[in-house]
């Protein structure tokens with residue numbers, strides 16, 4: 001683009017007044033002081049934000065960097081501690097990649113994140129979007145950073161009516177056309193902020209938008225319906241069983257899930273595989289198991305899961321067939337992945353003597 005691109009100029013002027021204050025960011029840099037955000041914090045926030053909202057990530061990010069303030073600290077962390085801290089943020093493969101990436105930065109790059117998109121792409125778990133975001137935000141490189149917010153703004157601004165995902169190349173090209181040579185990192189964050197706070201999915205606040213005079217979608221009345229999407233297929237349903245066993249001393253029977261696959265390496269209640277139909281599998285320990293009436297439901301990216309929950313008081317001398325007892329003092333429901341925590345919330349009502 002040229003230095004006089006009206007969209008970029010309007011956007012930067014708006015960002016200087018309305019930038020969101022986020023714990024991984026520095027304020028806008030209109031004076032070109034050269035101060036840039038810490039690439040470790042940018043990287044971490046982008047990985048967290050791929051899975052959940054800013055509102056959730058804000059506190060989790062602060063806690064995470066409280067535990068591991070820099071990439072060297074994270075590289076030396078115990079895997080299990082990081083996985084436990086990640087609990088509830090979903091997509092646990094990303095937590096494993098986080099560790100692998102921190103260790104690669106220490107081993108192969110002397111503890112400094114590389115500065116270019118291409119070099120960032122060579123790190124574990126960093127894809128094209130994250131590489132572009134780090135290069136732009138932390139190193140002020142003129143990269144085109146396109147997340148869902150930016151796709152929406154571009155579809156509306158240019159009235160691109162082709163449905164997603166086919167529209168992606170056109171949306172990226174549109175976004176690339178506005179990347180300025182001056183302050184590209186702030187421009188990238190400004191677009192994200194505009195999409196998150198003004199050009200929102202259901203009701204774009206065009207009256208507050210700095211791009212309103214240039215926006216084709218607004219002028220033609222198409223904005224609210226963009227970006228168009230092809231109808232999403234219904235996710236298939238998978239079924240499974242889980243067993244929540246508690247000993248009289250309060251210890252819980254838990255197991256570490258296999259390293260590969262969904263929730264790999266995380267702690268969970270023993271149970272069955274998740275499949276489209278299945279018989280009740282053998283319990284993980286001898287005992288009087290009681291099926292609860294309610295079930296736990298969770299939606300994953302590629303399927304919906306309904307879990308039948310079985311509970312039991314287990315004897316003091318119980319010898320489990322799988323898993324191991326975790327003493328009550330070491331048990332933390334918050335360290336379980338989200339679906340397993342839901343199981344616990346249901347099961348503990350039964351242990352507390354409420355009907356299940």
Ligand code: SF4
Pocket residue numbers: 153156157198199200204205206207209210211212213215217218223
């Ligand atoms: Fe979005 Fe409205 Fe701004 Fe266009 S004018 S970019 S539709 S908020």
